[in-house]
Amino acid sequence: MGTQRDRVRFNVGGKLFETTATTLANAGRNSLFGAMFDENWNLRVAETGEYFIDRNPKCFSVLLDLLRTGELHIPANVPEKLLYREAQYYGLIDHVQAAKRGEFDGNRLRLAGSTTGRAPGDGTAIRASPDGGCCVAHGSMVHVYDWMLEEHPSINLDYQRVNDIGWIDSENIVITACERLGRVDGGMGLFSSSNGDLRYKFDVSHEGQTKSFTAGALSFSNDDKIFASCKGRTHEYGIGVWDQITGKQVDFFYESPGWSLGDADRLQWLNGTNCLLVATLFPRKDNCSISLLDFREKRMVWSWSDIGAPVTVDEKRVRDAIAMEDTSSICVVNEYEDLGFMDLRSSIGSVRWSSRSRLMKGKMSDEPCYPKLALHGGQLFSSMNDSISVFCGPDWVLTSRLRRSYGGSICDFSIGGERLFALHSEENVFDTWETPISLVA
Known part of the structure; x- marks a missing residue:
């Protein structure tokens, strides 16, 4: 002006x-x-x-x-x-x-507060919203919090277990579950974050017929597409694609023999290559597999599996995986918090394991909380037991660790809106971590 x-x-x-x-x-x-x-x-x-x-x-x-x-x-x-x-x-x-809140920096995060849940069952998933709020899945319930961490009306799926949750924006949440989504046929729906109302459900169609399906892992592209792993009774096994604005199905990548797309634990859209990472991990399947799918050419362009791996594979079970486009690699983590790396430019899918980042001795606790990975702002995050490790630099050196022991092991964590949320398994409590403004140069 x-x-x-x-x-x-x-x-x-x-x-x-x-x-x-x-x-x-x-x-x-x-x-x-x-x-x-x-x-x-x-x-x-x-x-x-x-x-x-x-x-x-x-x-x-x-x-x-x-x-x-x-x-x-x-x-x-x-x-x-x-x-x-x-x-x-x-x-x-x-x-x-x-x-x-200061600009997000994993090495400067400080505990800003903790919120205790009210659900009778253990928390299973937490997702940060774009504006710094979050939603938490407890069995068949999803509890929604705005950026002031005030709770909105919860979403009840009538005893159907929530498989995954994701934010379209600060007003809309996608939830995946089993064949019946509450009182509505179908395993995936868009809900209002403010009042919990179901706005519309996502259908899977095959040869002109609408099919019942169970939806699992979610991912979102930068061109308003939603991806979800799907499995049903007949043909609807694979990865479904919907337009997040209209809710209409726009594509489907069907399973072939030997693939486990419908049971995927993690989906991740790669904007640079227009491919989708699909990871099926232990313990859902005895054999772990990671693939890159090109939806334009309808083919798998890269894959890895631990079938035929060395005898020591039990010590190297992949618990989570995340693609890092800047380095054309995939990072994986095992139950000992060893980080492993795979080169996407190589046709030979092998893991280069590194234990130098590990501070803890021995493997994870007996609680069913497996390590999770996240990439944000050029920093790599990995949860293990009751703490989250932060790795930085080209060699991913361990630089700090976030820990608050109350509530038991961390079963999930998420980053968004300049905050990190960590969900503990035992007491249904989640922690909110922020970078104080006074620490920003």
């Missing part, structure tokens, strides 16, 4: 404020203040010379100071929840979040 510095006056709940167009422009196009500018960022001044807003003046003062300085200072007499509600009204939630 150039150097324009027109003064702007607001009457907010009876209290007068004066600022400049430059300050208001810091709010961005998608804010309430952004609507006051034309397409060239020229301020459209009210005819009266004053804008009246019937909102809380104390919160407005805090938010206006945030736009001026980029810093958030909340007075003791302003409840945080009230401020967040007002920030939502003005379209400034992103600004508040950025001011409260």
Whole structure:
């Protein structure tokens, strides 16, 4: 908007404020203040010379100071929840979040708090939302939390176990389960994160007929596609593809003899190669397999299996896998927290194991919580027992470890919205880790 510095006056709940167009422009196009500018960022001044807003003046003062300085200072007499509600009204939630949390860094994460679940069964999966909230699966229940970690109405699948969950955006959650999704036939549906309502279900069709199916692992592409492992009674074994906007099936990759696509434990879409990683891991299957599927050519372009591996394979069972496109490799982890690497450029699928990153002696505990992997911001994360390890650099050197022993072993963790969430198995408690703003250079 150039150097324009027109003064702007607001009457907010009876209290007068004066600022400049430059300050208001810091709010961005998608804010309430952004609507006051034309397409060239020229301020459209009210005819009266004053804008009246019937909102809380104390919160407005805090938010206006945030736009001026980029810093958030909340007075003791302003409840945080009230401020967040007002920030939502003005379209400034992103600004508040950025001011409260530093840029994500696994080596600087600090425990921000813990939330105790209310479900009778053990937690099985946790997924971070794009804005820093999360959802937690407990058996047939999914508990949803917004970025303020306030719980929304839970989603009940009527005794059907949740297999996987994923966020389309901060308002929509995809859930996979068995053939009946609550009272609806079909193993996959889109739900509202705010009220838990089922918005639509995803069908699998074969030769013009709608089939019952169980949906498992999920993945999302950058062109609004949803991928899910599927298995049914006849032909619907493989990987289904849907348009996440319309909910319509757009493709299906059927299993061939020797493949285990319908039982996949992890799916990961690779934007750079337009391929899908499909991993079927121990203990779901006695033999682990990892494949890359090219949906454009309908063929498998790379694969690995531990069939025929050395006698010591029991010590090297692959528990999780993740593709790293920057290095054209796949990282795997075993029950001893050894990291292994496979070169995607090689046609010979072999694992190069490395134990130098291991701090713990002996294998995982007797609890059924297997190691999980995540890649975020150029850092690699691996859970093991009650801690999460952080690896950095070209050689993936262990640089820090996050640990909070209360609640038992970590059964799952997820990163999103500048937060890391870790779900413990025993007490249905999940921890929230953040990078404090004071630690950011």
